[in-house]
Amino acid sequence: MKYQKNAMQTSSPSAPTVKTRLALLYTMGDLHAEPLRYDLNCLRLLVADLAPDLLCVEVTQEAWESGQLSASGLEIRSALVPVSAATDIVLVPVAPSPARFSDYASPPGWRRDLARWLDLCLRWGQRKADGPEAIHGPIFQTFCHTLCTLTELSWKPQDRAAWEAQNHSLVESILQVVRRDPGRRVLVVVQCQRLHRIVPLLNAHAEELEIVSYQEL
Amino acid sequence: MVALDRARPAKIRVRLVGPHVLINQALGQLLSALPGFELAPDEAESSVWQADLVLLILPELSDLEPFIRQHPQARVLLLSLDWTPAEARIALQAGAAGCLDFDQPAEALGRALHQAARGEVALPAELARDLILNLAAGQTPTANPAYDSLTPRERELLPLICLGLDNKQIAQRLYLSVRTVENHLASIYAKLGVRSRTEAAVLAIQHGWV
Numbered sequence: 218m219k220y221q222k223n224a225m226q227t228s229s230p231s232a233p234t235v236k237t238r239l240a241l242l243y244t245m246g247d248l249h250a251e252p253l254r255y256d257l258n259c260l261r262l263l264v265a266d267l268a269p270d271l272l273c274v275e276v277t278q279e280a281w282e283s284g285q286l287s288a289s290g291l292e293i294r295s296a297l298v299p300v301s302a303a304t305d306i307v308l309v310p311v312a313p314s315p316a317r318f319s320d321y322a323s324p325p326g327w328r329r330d331l332a333r334w335l336d337l338c339l340r341w342g343q344r345k346a347d348g349p350e351a352i353h354g355p356i357f358q359t360f361c362h363t364l365c366t367l368t369e370l371s372w373k374p375q376d377r378a379a380w381e382a383q384n385h386s387l388v389e390s391i392l393q394v395v396r397r398d399p400g401r402r403v404l405v406v407v408q409c410q411r412l413h414r415i416v417p418l419l420n421a422h423a424e425e426l427e428i429v430s431y432q433e434l
Numbered sequence: 435m436v437a438l439d440r441a442r443p444a445k446i447r448v449r450l451v452g453p454h455v456l457i458n459q460a461l462g463q464l465l466s467a468l469p470g471f472e473l474a475p476d477e478a479e480s481s482v483w484q485a486d487l488v489l490l491i492l493p494e495l496s497d498l499e500p501f502i503r504q505h506p507q508a509r510v511l512l513l514s515l516d517w518t519p520a521e522a523r524i525a526l527q528a529g530a531a532g533c534l535d536f537d538q539p540a541e542a543l544g545r546a547l548h549q550a551a552r553g554e555v556a557l558p559a560e561l562a563r564d565l566i567l568n569l570a571a572g573q574t575p576t577a578n579p580a581y582d583s584l585t586p587r588e589r590e591l592l593p594l595i596c597l598g599l600d601n602k603q604i605a606q607r608l609y610l611s612v613r614t615v616e617n618h619l620a621s622i623y624a625k626l627g628v629r630s631r632t633e634a635a636v637l638a639i640q641h642g643w644v
Binding site: 270271302303304305307308309394397398401 | 469541602605606609610611612613614
């Protein structure tokens with residue numbers, strides 16, 4: 218057999234002729250396991266109902282192909298992977314590294330205290346939003362954007378740079394998915410803390426993809 | 435939750451035909467629980483005609499041909515245990531749309547039924563591989579200009595077809611959508627002048643393309 222596993226090899230980077238419809242679905246990390254209206258079951262049903270052609274998730278290709286998902290988010294292991302397994306939805310790992318927002322810690326002192334307080338505020342906001350429509354609504358997005366920006370400011374500069382670089386790589390992976398299979402319906406599921414980072418980066422590629430709300434995918 | 439009013443694809447109607455009531459009932463419950471399927475009522479003979487697929491359990495393979503002669507329009511999938519490549523070949527030659535093994539999880543049954551409903555040949559991966567290798571045994575690799583007409587992506591798909599992977603597995607392996615894989619397969623079939631993935635795989639192995 219001449220077969221070689223080179224699945225992530227991308228096709229030509231030239232602009233696709235058909236625009237890809239891409240929607241972003243934000244998750245709330247471990248809060249999904251709590252008794253909320255936007256719980257894991259809700260996430261499962263939502264993704265199954267949207268039935269995208271491709272489902273981009275925050276897992277590294279290495280972790281996905283080796284089946285080692287213990288380091289990935291609860292919502293990925295318990296909701297997205299099972300939905301993909303039970304349907305024709307193809308899961309595409311797009312995370313460049315396993316680091317998540319909560320893995321970046323502020324230095325000890327007032328900055329750590331501030332970050333802890335901001336995290337409590339964010340969790341309060343997530344509980345109050347308590348539903349996919351609310352989490353994707355303008356009020357929560359502004360709230361989340363403000364808190365996350367302040368939290369990022371409390372990190373060390375190198376951590377901020379690493380977080381920014383990770384989001385750039387994540388967007389690059391999403392663009393590779395779009396270029397490899399243009400014209401498909403793509404759902405990108407990421408933790409809500411990334412939204413203010415990746416949306417502007419994706420918007421810069423309007424010639425290749427059309428960002429729509431998840432309800433319109 | 436958001437209410438999404440999207441037109442759902444019609445359910446695939448499956449008619450169960452088998453000699454054992456208990457097995458039929460169990461399979462019926464299993465199929466009803468699988469998304470995208472519904473059972474055709476088993477009272478009337480006409481339901482064989484109305485069904486999209488017939489899931490047939492036969493004690494003897496020799497009974498297949500008479501059944502298919504009686505119901506020439508039915509897409510028949512055989513369910514049995516421990517298929518040999520020779521038996522699978524006989525079943526396919528008789529006109530079966532696929533051979534399924536009892537020793538497979540329910541999800542595999544669902545996938546195979548979807549495959550058959552799309553007009554593909556449904557075989558367990560290992561059986562497909564054995565069948566292809568059996569058919570290709572002793573054949574000398576030859577060149578075929580049709581291969582040159584395949585795109586690099588289509589050539590990438592050929593070894594995966596020969597491995598017996600279904601469309602979802604190929605899509606997952608290449609990180610492409612299932613619809614894209616279906617399009618590539620249709621293109622491969624047209625270029626190679628074959629009608630199914632099994633024929634494409636046989637041709638690929640015969641000509642040493644994989």
